[in-house]
Amino acid sequence: MRLRVGYELVYECPQPTPMLLMLNTHYSRAQDMLVPDHINTQPWVPLRQYQDAFGNLCTRLTAPPGVLTLSARGVFEVPPNHEVPGSNGYQHTIEELPDECMMFLLGSRYCETDLLSESAWQIFGHTPLGRSRVQAICDFVHNHV
Template sequence: MKLRVGYELVYECAQSTPMLLMLNTHSSRAPDMVVPDHVITHPWVSLRQYHDSFGNLCTRLTAPPGVLTLSARGVFEVPPHHELIGSNNYQNAVEELPDECLMFLLGSRYCETDLLSEVAWQMFGHTPLGGTRVQAICDFVHSHIRFDYNCARPTKTAWQTWQDGVGVCRDYAHLAVALCRAMNIPARYCTGYISDVGLPPPYPPMDFCAWFEAYLGNSWETFDPRNNAPRTGRILMARGRDAADVAISNTFGPTSLIRFMVVCEPDG
């Protein structure tokens, strides 16, 4: 099955403004790419790209004063059936973990493992190790948080989400990541596209989505506490310690986002 993905973001800049974007799909999806999702700007501005330490493709540009439109359209092959989520049930001991996994055991900007460690062990210390424990964490997060766009805020952390019990998909992911790390399970935050293929209408407005990956049995396994069910068509854009590492845009000057539109739907 082919899936068409893309976006249109319109910014208004009061002055010439440097920007750092993370708006391309991840290089791990390159084998599935039918049409590349090149970043297009209007008016035209010069772009420069590089890969960060997490392997994400980043774009640098300087927006001119006024209105700048950023857009992309790509097409990807995806399996026409539900994905398998969290199928590996082996949990590596900390001393067995590869060096590159250790950073995903530590606290980060939005995932305060120190504040949630006691809570995590009280709730999940009795559960079986591995994927079963991660799924128990996802089940708790899914039921504990009430989804509400009106309660979203860019500064909300995992600890605050646990206290508030309300948030959006990034808050679900942050809380689950923090709880996994507190239980000695490496977890990394992911963002990208998730389609509504196979779900009954009505469909909410499309948005970029967040989920996470847990390191189990010497591989990274996908978990999605927001939806807490397999989906058809999940395309990774970026991954990191938490949302601070994968912001779709960082602007270094006064800007306003005046239009935001995301597409993720069957092609043809």
């Protein structure tokens, strides 16, 4: 099955504005690309790209004063059926987690964990551990964001 993806984002900047974009499909899906999702700018601005520690393709640019439009279109070959979660919903203890997972448990500057932790426990603390709790969080985000 073919999946067409794309976006058009329009920004208005009062002055030259450095931007860091993470808008491309992850490199692990590159083999599925029929039409790559290259970033286009209007007006044209130079783009610099690099791959971060997680394999994301990051794009740097400086938006000129005025309106800047970012867009991309891509086509991917994807399986006809959606992914089905495995039946194992076990939630590992922190001690059982591999070292490379630990960085994902740290606070983030994008989410004020000290302010949101209490609310998160109130909303999700009653849910069963493991896959059920993750699904409850995903459903909440889907319905509220």
